[in-house]
Amino acid sequence: MQPDRLLITGGAGFIGSNFVNYWIARHPGHRVVVLDALPYAGNPANLHAVRDLPQFRFVHGEIQNEALVEKLLREESINCIVHFAAESHVDRSILAPDLFLATNVMGTHSLLKVARKVWLDSGSGTPHRFHHVSTDEVYGSLDLTAPAFIESSPYQPSSPYAASKAASDHLVRAYGHTYGLDVTISNCSNNYGPFHYPEKLIPLMIVNILQGLPLPVYGAGGNVRDWLYVEDHCRGIELALQRGRSGETYNLGGNSERANLDLVRTLCREVDALLDADAGLGSRFPDAPVHHDGSAESLIQFVADRPGHDLRYAIDASKAAAELGFVPRHNLESGLRNTVAWYLENESWWRDLMGRNYQDWMHAQYAGRSPARNGG
Numbered sequence: 415m416q417p418d419r420l421l422i423t424g425g426a427g428f429i430g431s432n433f434v435n436y437w438i439a440r441h442p443g444h445r446v447v448v449l450d451a452l453p454y455a456g457n458p459a460n461l462h463a464v465r466d467l468p469q470f471r472f473v474h475g476e477i478q479n480e481a482l483v484e485k486l487l488r489e490e491s492i493n494c495i496v497h498f499a500a501e502s503h504v505d506r507s508i509l510a511p512d513l514f515l516a517t518n519v520m521g522t523h524s525l526l527k528v529a530r531k532v533w534l535d536s537g538s539g540t541p542h543r544f545h546h547v548s549t550d551e552v553y554g555s556l557d558l559t560a561p562a563f564i565e566s567s568p569y570q571p572s573s574p575y576a577a578s579k580a581a582s583d584h585l586v587r588a589y590g591h592t593y594g595l596d597v598t599i600s601n602c603s604n605n606y607g608p609f610h611y612p613e614k615l616i617p618l619m620i621v622n623i624l625q626g627l628p629l630p631v632y633g634a635g636g637n638v639r640d641w642l643y644v645e646d647h648c649r650g651i652e653l654a655l656q657r658g659r660s661g662e663t664y665n666l667g668g669n670s671e672r673a674n675l676d677l678v679r680t681l682c683r684e685v686d687a688l689l690d691a692d693a694g695l696g697s698r699f700p701d702a703p704v705h706h707d708g709s710a711e712s713l714i715q716f717v718a719d720r721p722g723h724d725l726r727y728a729i730d731a732s733k734a735a736a737e738l739g740f741v742p743r744h745n746l747e748s749g750l751r752n753t754v755a756w757y758l759e760n761e762s763w764w765r766d767l768m769g770r771n772y773q774d775w776m777h778a779q780y781a782g783r784s785p786a787r788n789g790g
């Protein structure tokens with residue numbers, strides 16, 4: 415079954431909107447319907463390039479609204495759900511876990527129930543695919559020298575966010591196994607790129623450098639993440655839809671592990687160099703340290719660690735490479751360069767967000783954390 419009428423949940427968020435833009439550019443004849451509740455991270459501005467196209471429709475609503483989801487599946491003859499919608503920030507899940515269970519667990523179950531009703535309970539069944547976008551965090555934390563996660567690694571989620579994603583993965587598999595729903599799951603490593611809400615590490619560091627604000631590094635900055643440029647994640651999901659076998663799980667990763675402090679220092683050097691090379695940028699970002707004979711690294715502050723902070727994630731994507739032909743096209747250097755350039759070119763995008771959500775955003779960043787010590 416090749417999907418051509420897609421419902422994208424969470425399509426106004428970071429990865430979802432990148433996926434919508436990617437899919438419409440590559441499949442202009444397909445119908446794309448976005449369902450997004452826009453609680454805070456979703457932003458209709460992320461979809462400005464596609465919003466007036468006839469094949470695109472945006473629906474403001476919750477995945478838990480089963481009547482709405484059923485109506486959309488029927489009236490749009492949807493044959494594929496790509497499920498991104500979630501509460502996605504680990505720090506927020508530590509402060510207030512309930513919403514993560516409501517959205518990530520119960521919301522996913524609502525979608526599965528409706529998909530089963532519309533696609534399987536009506537006569538002979540309709541060709542379909544339910545693709546669930548999940549995370550490497552379900553596998554827990556690795557030692558620095560342990561082999562990377564494979565699809566059969568045990569589930570050992572650490573945070574309420576990771577536990578809620580793990581539960582949703584199990585439900586998706588259960589609906590495939592028990593009811594015959596055509597499901598696939600991708601478990602991906604840390605993404606970065608355009609439209610990334612600036613509460614997550616990379617965009618937070620970029621916008622803080624530009625404003626001369628502190629760069630909060632949790633603990634000693636030795637935690638390791640495996641970074642994948644978001645466009646490569648979109649390609650991985652496309653391949654899973656086109657070539658993935660029903661019931662299978664595919665790990666997607668960038669083969670680009672970095673300790674947080676190294677990554678933050680790289681971003682500091684990248685932004686300093688760009689601002690230094692272009693006098694025009696100085697007037698736009700007068701508070702950046704490079705304009706005061708300093709370097710962005712002077713903004714680094716070591717702050718109290720995230721409770722239960724996973725030490726390391728790393729993905730072994732060899733199954734996706736062998737079965738789907740998945741190979742990331744961006745390395746971390748080119749991806750970070752594109753990302754920094756995007757935040758420089760799209761200043762109004764992040765300033766608008768901060769204007770709307772600034773208090774909320776700062777609260778999520780700093781709640782319970784006081785600077786521990788300065789310097790590197």
Ligand code: NAD
Pocket residue numbers: 423424425426427428429430449450451452453454455456457475476477478497498499500501502503517521547548549550579601602603604605606611
């Ligand atoms: P995001 O927070 O930017 O986007 C989530 C989207 O879901 C937002 O647009 C939000 O408005 C929407 N949403 C939230 N609750 C909803 C509800 N009840 N009904 C409808 N829409 C709702 O997150 P993201 O980083 O784009 O992540 C997307 C998906 O990818 C998530 O499922 C996440 O677990 C997964 N994932 C993310 C990463 C990463 O590095 N960001 C890596 C692997 C997997």
Ligand code: DAU
Pocket residue numbers: 502503504505548549550551602603604605613614615616618630631632633637638639674720727779
């Ligand atoms: O691994 C995939 C996951 O990656 C996704 O499932 C999540 O949705 C996504 O948010 C991301 O989770 P992380 O917790 O790894 O991402 P975050 O950007 O919040 O943090 C990355 C690392 O940087 C982590 O070790 C914590 C650290 N950090 C984060 C922030 C926001 C800091 O040191 N300082 C910060 O201010």
